[in-house]
Amino acid sequence: MALKTIGPKAAAALDEELMSTGSFSVYQLIELAGLAVAQAMFKLSPPSQSPNILVACGPGNNGGDGLVAARHLHYFGYKPTMYYPKQGKNELYQRLRTQLEQLKVPFTDDFHAALSKSDWVIDGIFGFSFSGEVREPFPAVIKALAESKIPILAVDAPSSWNIEEGPPSDGPGKDYQPGALISLTAPKPLVKWFKGRHFIGGRFIAQEVAEKYGFDVPPYQGSDQIVEIDT
Numbered sequence: 001m002a003l004k005t006i007g008p009k010a011a012a013a014l015d016e017e018l019m020s021t022g023s024f025s026v027y028q029l030i031e032l033a034g035l036a037v038a039q040a041m042f043k044l045s046p047p048s049q050s051p052n053i054l055v056a057c058g059p060g061n062n063g064g065d066g067l068v069a070a071r072h073l074h075y076f077g078y079k080p081t082m083y084y085p086k087q088g089k090n091e092l093y094q095r096l097r098t099q100l101e102q103l104k105v106p107f108t109d110d111f112h113a114a115l116s117k118s119d120w121v122i123d124g125i126f127g128f129s130f131s132g133e134v135r136e137p138f139p140a141v142i143k144a145l146a147e148s149k150i151p152i153l154a155v156d157a158p159s160s161w162n163i164e165e166g167p168p169s170d171g172p173g174k175d176y177q178p179g180a181l182i183s184l185t186a187p188k189p190l191v192k193w194f195k196g197r198h199f200i201g202g203r204f205i206a207q208e209v210a211e212k213y214g215f216d217v218p219p220y221q222g223s224d225q226i227v228e229i230d231t
Ligand SMILES: NC(=O)C1=CN([C@@H]2O[C@H](COP(=O)(O)OP(=O)(O)OC[C@H]3O[C@@H](n4cnc5c(N)ncnc54)[C@H](OP(=O)(O)O)[C@@H]3O)[C@@H](O)[C@H]2O)[C@@H](O)CC1
Pocket: 011, 014, 015, 018, 029, 030, 033, 058, 059, 060, 061, 062, 063, 064, 065, 125, 126, 127, 128, 129, 130, 131, 132, 133, 134, 135, 136, 138, 155, 156, 157, 184, 185, 186, 202
């Protein structure tokens, strides 16, 4: 049976509906999404095996998920390092950054040096609002991710992939195939081209909302914020 997915327009509409009719704040959604990302990381490799996690964050909410995930990773026992070259305007991002700085989580400008010292990378650069060609300063970062042998957990989408059409046929993300992906709330159409371990997170969708948008709430167990599914 084909996995039910939601496209970028439906995903953005769902976000809007959660925050209007659903009365959620973006703070809550990002917090729960980021917690799910951190849990997926723990499931993939605990801090005893891979303490050094490079968290690459973009300017939107995908980056916000990365900032929150890093805070939880710190408390889980990892040593996250942040690469956050283009901070978005929303005041929320500054709050999340300050929370990390207070924990002495380092922020670096040198992505390549940080990558060489990492055990895993979390790709929180672009999510469902990415479109077009990758703009500066991210092409070199995406290229390094595509070429790296270090395992990667992508948040909601492998950054630079077209949300509906998958991996780009050209450009820095041409050969980018991360080993793990966590789809938030529901998989996006690009999962058709994804070959690694696949988790779903974002445990804040009521059954009737999922039905309205045409996807399934996965079978979360106990207090888990994530479910691993077959790709
Ligand atoms: N309900 C859910 O599922 C929830 C989902 N959540 C998460 O939010 C994510 C969606 O977040 P989002 O809408 O803020 O946008 P996102 O994908 O982070 O990136 C957009 C930014 O990237 C940039 N940009 C775009 N194209 C570019 C290019 N070609 N080259 C370079 N830059 C480019 C552009 O910035 P600009 O360059 O315009 O300043 C824009 O601001 C979603 O995937 C999930 O992870 C949860 O946190 C909450 C609950």
